[in-house]
Amino acid sequence: MSDIVLEARDLVKHFPLTQGILFKRQIGAVRAVDGINLQLRRGETLGIVGESGCGKSTLARMLVGLETPTSGDLFVQGRNMAKVGGAERRRGRRNIQLVMQDPYTSLNPRMTVGDIVGEPFEVHPEVLAKPKRRARVQELLDLVGLNPDHINRYPHQFSGGQRQRIGIARALALNPEIILCDEPVSALDVSIQAQVINLLEKLQDELGLSYIFIAHDLSVVRHIADRVAVMYLGRVVEVGTEDQIYENPTHPYTQALLSAVPVPDPKLRGMRDQIVLTGDVPSPANPPSGCRFRTRCWKAQEICAQQEPALAVRQSSAHPSACHFAEVRDVVHAQR
Amino acid sequence: MSTDVNVKLDALPGLDSDALPLEVKDLQVEFRTRNGIARAVNGVNFSLRAGETRAILGESGCGKSVTAQAIMGILDSPPGFVTGGEIRYRGVDLLKLRESQRRKVRANRIAMIFQDALSALNPVFTVGFQLGELFRKHRGMSRADSKVRAVELLDLVKIPAAKQRVNEYPHQFSGGMRQRVMIAMALALDPEVLIADEPTTALDVTVQAQIMSLLAELQRERNMGLLLITHDMGVVADVADQISVMYAGRVIEEAPVREIYESPSHPYTKGLLESIPRLDLKGQELSAIKGLPPLLTDIPKGCAFNPRCRYAQDACRRDPVPPLYQVAPSRSSACHFWKEVKADV
Numbered sequence A: 001m002s003d004i005v006l007e008a009r010d011l012v013k014h015f016p017l018t019q020g021i022l023f024k025r026q027i028g029a030v031r032a033v034d035g036i037n038l039q040l041r042r043g044e045t046l047g048i049v050g051e052s053g054c055g056k057s058t059l060a061r062m063l064v065g066l067e068t069p070t071s072g073d074l075f076v077q078g079r080n081m082a083k084v085g086g087a088e089r090r091r092g093r094r095n096i097q098l099v100m101q102d103p104y105t106s107l108n109p110r111m112t113v114g115d116i117v118g119e120p121f122e123v124h125p126e127v128l129a130k131p132k133r134r135a136r137v138q139e140l141l142d143l144v145g146l147n148p149d150h151i152n153r154y155p156h157q158f159s160g161g162q163r164q165r166i167g168i169a170r171a172l173a174l175n176p177e178i179i180l181c182d183e184p185v186s187a188l189d190v191s192i193q194a195q196v197i198n199l200l201e202k203l204q205d206e207l208g209l210s211y212i213f214i215a216h217d218l219s220v221v222r223h224i225a226d227r228v229a230v231m232y233l234g235r236v237v238e239v240g241t242e243d244q245i246y247e248n249p250t251h252p253y254t255q256a257l258l259s260a261v262p263v264p265d266p267k268l269r270g271m272r273d274q275i276v277l278t279g280d281v282p283s284p285a286n287p288p289s290g291c292r293f294r295t296r297c298w299k300a301q302e303i304c305a306q307q308e309p310a311l312a313v314r315q316s317s318a319h320p321s322a323c324h325f326a327e328v329r330d331v332v333h334a335q336r
Numbered sequence B: 001m002s003t004d005v006n007v008k009l010d011a012l013p014g015l016d017s018d019a020l021p022l023e024v025k026d027l028q029v030e031f032r033t034r035n036g037i038a039r040a041v042n043g044v045n046f047s048l049r050a051g052e053t054r055a056i057l058g059e060s061g062c063g064k065s066v067t068a069q070a071i072m073g074i075l076d077s078p079p080g081f082v083t084g085g086e087i088r089y090r091g092v093d094l095l096k097l098r099e100s101q102r103r104k105v106r107a108n109r110i111a112m113i114f115q116d117a118l119s120a121l122n123p124v125f126t127v128g129f130q131l132g133e134l135f136r137k138h139r140g141m142s143r144a145d146s147k148v149r150a151v152e153l154l155d156l157v158k159i160p161a162a163k164q165r166v167n168e169y170p171h172q173f174s175g176g177m178r179q180r181v182m183i184a185m186a187l188a189l190d191p192e193v194l195i196a197d198e199p200t201t202a203l204d205v206t207v208q209a210q211i212m213s214l215l216a217e218l219q220r221e222r223n224m225g226l227l228l229i230t231h232d233m234g235v236v237a238d239v240a241d242q243i244s245v246m247y248a249g250r251v252i253e254e255a256p257v258r259e260i261y262e263s264p265s266h267p268y269t270k271g272l273l274e275s276i277p278r279l280d281l282k283g284q285e286l287s288a289i290k291g292l293p294p295l296l297t298d299i300p301k302g303c304a305f306n307p308r309c310r311y312a313q314d315a316c317r318r319d320p321v322p323p324l325y326q327v328a329p330s331r332s333s334a335c336h337f338w339k340e341v342k343a344d345v
């Protein structure tokens, strides 16, 4: 079996922009995800970072099958999900599960924890016979560090961190090999964040899971990820190992993003090579021509408006970077 | 940009222009709810000098916003009540003022910006109208003059094409720009103290960097005191002079920024600093603080942190609450065993 458990090829999601109430007509499209290629290898954690609205959640929802791609292909364990039959597609879907961002709204307040964690068995009843489910749910609660006796409690009786554990237990119910975490710790306080990150790492070791980990906190992603993809306006602009991205970023956007992260050490104040970007992120309904970052890029030249830079390895970039003028700028080291 | 119209604040009883712009002493706030009394703030002490940035750091629910609301006099009351303490502006205890006097201080001398700019701005008025309103109401300016000032302010907070954008509505601005508008509104009347409650939490890091550098620049120019409420230890390390760490409604440690990162002397502060992912910890377990913060309706006896504390001993589980021990000239810690904690690296 191949080492690649999940692959996206030219994945696109456009949301139509319509006008009028009775007679809706399309006046354009939000290009939320606009041609993404990704590979997830067995047992690894792929981090995805990027600013609000760049398409991270839309990508995640397509990867788990909650959203139908406008175009492009999705392969789960080598099978093209659009081409396989219903039964096989269901098996593929089962293998990849989502943990969502907001532990406060993603759980149904009227369901008990037992019902929430056991819900996937209702959707995929073939996985486990009914009489065995309660015991399995309790086992899952135990696995994520919750008290199995709390199976009849409701979400509001749990804290944010505990609710996130409930979400993780539910994602694990069907024994998936791939877990997609969309901002799993963003809503949590740092001390609780650390508990959940430790749990995710423990589960990965014990169950041999592969993770896609979406977050806007770059230091959390650095801690957990083996490889990192940086997104901007619906596209991946740079991808590489954690070391390549953080130590040797070659795309100006990655460099600006890294340099903007405050370092929790007052001794380094003022020593950071901080790149303060001007302007706002352009609308994904109307992205700039050529390189999408050019309206905020301090290195932009004429060619940047005319020709879209490919996400490719270049002479000046050992890992794929979508910039005509990719070159290493060590923004993180400048901090030390 | 200093104002020309004389604000009649000298009539305040006990006003002393040599006293600090803000001093909070043993502040107590409770919420009287159906589930009992939630003691949201129970012993907050700090002071703020002109030109100084003090960070109030703590996890959600520890009472940071309630402290800010009590200072501003905008507490949701009922159910919230200030039940003790002092809040002094240049020596004047704001808690003893009449509401009309208080409102003047609030509008002119102490201003606040909120986490969520969209809900703090009125959606049905243009940005320019809302800014101008401040000058019309508090400075008696004409419509035309106040409009000119509104444009100046948008310029000040670096909103491009301020002349045109002054006529737009809040929803036409991006998140970062709305935050700039809110800063502009807060600075309009030239306050001495600015309280910023999680001003960048809802923003992306690149926008956060823009807003923080803007705030720092304006503060420097105006020699304002900045009370920065946040849970982000990176932001604190970047901008604060002094830190007050809060837990379960109390300030449990206070220190200059460098010293607290170097040698925390309260186990909670130490735990917070240790739970940040760091480069040298890659691939290792993060050191999380075990357990959860207490319910404010049911704060543990003795030290509120004791059920989660790895240094706890019997004395910690008994009343009284640990007092703020003096650790160094401008440092204090509310831990009986601060010496051990500080020495333990």
Ligand SMILES: Nc1ncnc2c1ncn2[C@@H]1O[C@H](COP(=O)(O)OP(=O)(O)OP(=O)(O)O)[C@@H](O)[C@H]1O
Residues within 6 Å of the ligand: A015, A030, A031, A032, A050, A051, A052, A053, A054, A055, A056, A057, A058, A059, A216, A284
């Ligand atoms: N159902 C939808 N209809 C129309 N536009 C949408 C829809 N869902 C998302 N979008 C748009 O697609 C773009 C990408 O959204 P997405 O939620 O994927 O961003 P994100 O990277 O997850 O952001 P965040 O960091 O804020 O979670 C945004 O411009 C968003 O407004």
Ligand SMILES: Nc1ncnc2c1ncn2[C@@H]1O[C@H](COP(=O)(O)OP(=O)(O)O)[C@@H](O)[C@H]1O
Residues within 6 Å of the ligand: B031, B033, B038, B040, B058, B059, B060, B061, B062, B063, B064, B065, B066, B067, B076, B079, B080, B296
């Ligand atoms: N209007 C209110 N009614 C009841 N309780 C409140 C109200 N506002 C705040 N509280 C409670 O006071 C405590 C402190 O809240 P807050 O100051 O907002 O925390 P934070 O430190 O996150 O800013 C919390 O337990 C909160 O639930």
Ligand code: SF4
Residues within 6 Å of the ligand: A251, A252, A253, A291, A292, A293, A294, A295, A297, A298, A299, A300, A301, A304, A309, A322, A323, A324, A325, A326
């Ligand atoms: S291609 Fe041009 S505009 Fe785009 S990031 Fe590179 S230099 Fe900047």
Ligand code: SF4
Residues within 6 Å of the ligand: B266, B267, B268, B303, B304, B305, B306, B307, B309, B310, B311, B312, B313, B316, B322, B334, B335, B336, B337, B338
């Ligand atoms: S007083 Fe005791 S319980 Fe509280 S922080 Fe210090 S050692 Fe821990």
Ligand SMILES: [Mg+2]
Residues within 6 Å of the ligand: A056, A057, A058
């Ligand atoms: Mg999202």
Ligand SMILES: [Mg+2]
Residues within 6 Å of the ligand: B064, B065, B066, B197, B198
């Ligand atoms: Mg708050």
